[in-house]
Amino acid sequence: MKIRPVILCGGAGTRLWPNSKNHQAKQFIDFGNWTLLGKTLERTKASIYDAPIISTNKKYLSKVKQHLRKNKISKYKIVVEPAKRNTAPAILSTALIKDIPDNQPLMFFTADHLIEKMSIFNKAINKNKFNLNENNIFVFGIKPKSPTSDYGYFLTKKIKGNINKVTRFIEKPKEAKAKEIIKKNGYWNSGMFYLRKDSIINNFKKYNPTIYRNCLAAVNKAKYKSNTYHLNKSSFIKATAKSFDYAILEKTKQINAIKLDIPWSDLGSWKEILKMYDKNKSKYVKKKNVFYRPWGKYTNLFEGKEFLIKELFVKPKGILSLQKHHHRAEHWLVTQGNAKITLNKETIIKKPGEHIFIPLEAIHRVQNPGQKPVKIMEAQVGSILKETDIVRFQDLYGRVSKK
Numbered sequence: 453m454k455i456r457p458v459i460l461c462g463g464a465g466t467r468l469w470p471n472s473k474n475h476q477a478k479q480f481i482d483f484g485n486w487t488l489l490g491k492t493l494e495r496t497k498a499s500i501y502d503a504p505i506i507s508t509n510k511k512y513l514s515k516v517k518q519h520l521r522k523n524k525i526s527k528y529k530i531v532v533e534p535a536k537r538n539t540a541p542a543i544l545s546t547a548l549i550k551d552i553p554d555n556q557p558l559m560f561f562t563a564d565h566l567i568e569k570m571s572i573f574n575k576a577i578n579k580n581k582f583n584l585n586e587n588n589i590f591v592f593g594i595k596p597k598s599p600t601s602d603y604g605y606f607l608t609k610k611i612k613g614n615i616n617k618v619t620r621f622i623e624k625p626k627e628a629k630a631k632e633i634i635k636k637n638g639y640w641n642s643g644m645f646y647l648r649k650d651s652i653i654n655n656f657k658k659y660n661p662t663i664y665r666n667c668l669a670a671v672n673k674a675k676y677k678s679n680t681y682h683l684n685k686s687s688f689i690k691a692t693a694k695s696f697d698y699a700i701l702e703k704t705k706q707i708n709a710i711k712l713d714i715p716w717s718d719l720g721s722w723k724e725i726l727k728m729y730d731k732n733k734s735k736y737v738k739k740k741n742v743f744y745r746p747w748g749k750y751t752n753l754f755e756g757k758e759f760l761i762k763e764l765f766v767k768p769k770g771i772l773s774l775q776k777h778h779h780r781a782e783h784w785l786v787t788q789g790n791a792k793i794t795l796n797k798e799t800i801i802k803k804p805g806e807h808i809f810i811p812l813e814a815i816h817r818v819q820n821p822g823q824k825p826v827k828i829m830e831a832q833v834g835s836i837l838k839e840t841d842i843v844r845f846q847d848l849y850g851r852v853s854k855k
Contacts, residue, residue: 454502455577456556458546459492461508461516461563462533467720469758469833476757478719479563480515483728484736484754488564488719489516493523495561498574503527506563507546509536513680534685540660540699541667541691543645547652548671549681557581558652560645566728568715576710577646583615587654588706590646591618593639595713598805599630602721604641607633608709618707621697639711643718645696646710659703666691722783723807726829729753729761730787736761746849747772748825760837764818766791766826771819773847780834780841782810784818789826792819815845 461479469475479489496504504525508516510532520528531546547558559577567573580590593606593616604623608616621641622633656664666687673684692699701707717724729736736753743750747770753761766772766789774794784793786802793800793808794817802808810816812834820826834841844852 453553453556455500455559455581456502456505456552457496457559457561458505458507458543459489459496459561459563460539460542460546461489461506461512462536462542463562463564465564468722468725477512480512480519482756483725484756487519488566489519490523491566492561492563493519493525495567495570496525497523498570500574500578501559503529505529505531505546505549505551507531507533507542509533528679530680532680532682533688534683535689537688537691537693539696540656540663540694541688543696544652544656544663545667545671545683545688545691547649548668549674552649554648554650554653555586556649557584558647558649562643562718564718564720565642565644566715566717566719572714573712576712580646580708580710583613583708584646584648584651586648586650587704588647588651588708589655589701589704590708590710591701592642592644592646593709593711594642594716595711596630596634596638596640599627599634601626601630602724603718604643605630605633605638606641606709607636607638608711616709616711618709621701639709640716642716655700655704660692660694660699663691663694663699722809722831722833723785726761726783726785726807726831730763730785730829733763746770748820750830755837758833758835758837760832762830762832764826764828764830766818766820766828768820768823768825770826771848772817773842773844773849773851774815774817775842775844776813776815777834777841778813778843779836780832781812782816783831783833784808784810785829787827787829789820789824790822791826791828792821793817794819817846 465478466475480487506516513532529551601624606618607620609619611617669687670683674681719725733753741752748765748767751763785807786804788804791802793802796815
């Protein structure tokens with residue numbers, strides 16, 4: 453029996469757009485002729501997988517169908533949620549549709565993750581297919597590249613059959629604590645799950661019968677049309693809004709881990725997005741988008757909807773003007789050298805790998821006090837992303853805005 457991939461595609465992406473009413477869901481953002489949902493759908497074309505099932509909401513249904521057409525996927529099922537109820541009801545109601553036999557292995561992908569080296573990932577999934585039973589759950593751990601508080605972690609111990617049993621989950625620790633966890637061979641918790649349909653049912657019946665009862669009614673009363681299940685609203689809204697972690701993972705003892713050492717990110721912050729562009733910038737650089745300034749140069753790498761990605765190159769002793777913006781906030785990720793940053797009344801030194809957020813209307817500047825160039829990846833986020841949206845207060849090169 454093949455593995456059925458289920459893609460959870462209901463997230464709103466509000467973390468990336470704190471000041472925007474019309475924020476874009478992360479999985480649909482065009483990052484340069486590709487989207488995270490498109491990459492996720494591409495993954496499901498591997499020979500180990502059956503036709504995908506996508507869990508989404510009414511608002512995103514047309515975008516999901518567009519992506520399926522673009523990726524030439526004609527066999528699929530969509531489960532439409534009538535209200536937001538977090539991942540526990542989403543996972544359960546998707547698993548309950550009649551297309552899935554009880555012992556079918558289900559691989560739950562999140563639509564907004566970036567995963568590389570999929571051959572290693574798929575090999576690990578296939579290998580563990582025979583370790584699935586009617587009660588256990590496999591979660592995916594990623595070997596940390598550095599201590600960070602952006603992700604949760606877990607610890608494991610080896611049990612019979614060379615299986616890694618999860619002994620403890622740690623939710624987004626502070627950096628010092630993360631260093632300790634990594635020393636104990638802790639892994640990032642990727643938030644992807646692998647289990648059989650009967651395991652989902654048995655775990656919900658045991659640990660969250662209310663969610664089970666209401667999701668079952670929502671599926672049984674669903675309207676089915678054009679490969680799409682529209683879940684019954686009156687039943688679904690009675691299901692408690694809970695994450696799968698809180699509803700099930702915190703309660704069951706039968707959690708195992710598949711540990712992977714592959715490039716992975718959920719692109720959940722502009723810092724992670726900037727890292728991704730920095731890693732792949734050769735694909736985006738065009739000579740006509742390089743602009744020279746007295747302090748160095750900048751390169752426009754990619755302009756998306758309400759965001760612009762740039763790389764700044766600040767020469768030794770170079771100083772940008774002290775400035776602010778009315779229409780955009782900025783995220784900076786230092787990739788080379790030590791940057792001296794003014795943010796309102798504060799002066800901060802940022803080293804390679806460190807990030808800083810420049811809010812809308814904040815007075816700021818960057819300078820390079822050192823002997824080596826400073827490089828910064830910048831994300832401008834806002835409604836106007838032009839050089840005209842610069843109000844200068846001080847400038848070594850005579851470019852102060854006239855009052």
